[in-house]
Amino acid sequence: MELKTHHLSKFYTKEKAAVADVNLVLQEGIHALLGANGSGKTTLMRMLCGILKPSEGIVTFNAKNIMENYEEYILHLGYLPQNAGFYMNFTVIEFLQYIAVLKCLEADYAKRKIDELLELLHLKEQSKKKLRQLSGGMLQRVGIAQSLLNHPKLLILDEPSSGLDPKERIALRQLLSRLAKDTIVILSTHIVSDIENIADDILLMKEGHILFQKTVTDTLQELKGHVYELLTAENEREIIEKNYTVVNCKRVSEGILFRLLSDDMKDKRSIVVEPTLDDVYLSYFHEEAEYVETNLL
């Protein structure tokens, strides 16, 4: 299976492309679309689903233009939108039955699949509750369940871990890893830990452009030798913040322990440390992000 974009662009306004000339080739596996707010992830995903018309370019699935074969394409597609519009008066089970009808699923299959998904997404106890009675994390799991109803070959999830607690995030990662053997999974996030251990490749998106498509190992390799820890006195804080990109900063009894990015580290007190995806993210989005100071005192 192969999903491809060919010079895909979207202009909401004439001045700036929300998605700019994106050329991707995606096969089975987990593809993590990583980018700051507003970088174009949702716009790209909506075009991949065929629900937003590109300004330029096309999307093909197994070499067929998705818009020319849309009825066939959606049979293979599962989609979790970012702000799923739910019918809040439906119970969980009614909602899933309703989506199964919209997806034209055969009744016996739908019944079995709904049971399986309620179990898989830990929603059995909530199955007779109305959607408006559910927490944000439970609703998100209902959204994930509906995206899986038709056993999609292509699964597009916009911020799937949003609202999930740590245990459910882990369960979701395990579920996606299992599915990815024979499914093209594309998920968007700005939470690095959600993808660090499961993504086959990372698509880094900034201001509408895909800056790279690489494995996690290759992505980390790029920053090797550029990430440092540096223990300083409290009064050096300003100069450090001026000279380096600060990933993290921790108050310890001896002073302040900084984690820093630098292409030109001259401070002899620094030690090189192994890069993480958080470092990579910060190296591309340090203008957008604010580091968190942790206080151990």
Ligand SMILES: Nc1ncnc2c1ncn2[C@@H]1O[C@H](COP(=O)(O)OP(=O)(O)OP(=O)(O)O)[C@@H](O)[C@H]1O
């Ligand atoms: N319907 C729209 N009309 C005009 N501009 C839009 C529209 N939807 C998105 N945009 C703009 O397009 C750009 C990309 O937005 P998009 O929602 O695709 O980004 P994103 O990476 O998904 O962001 P987030 O992480 O906040 O969901 C932003 O500048 C946004 O303001």
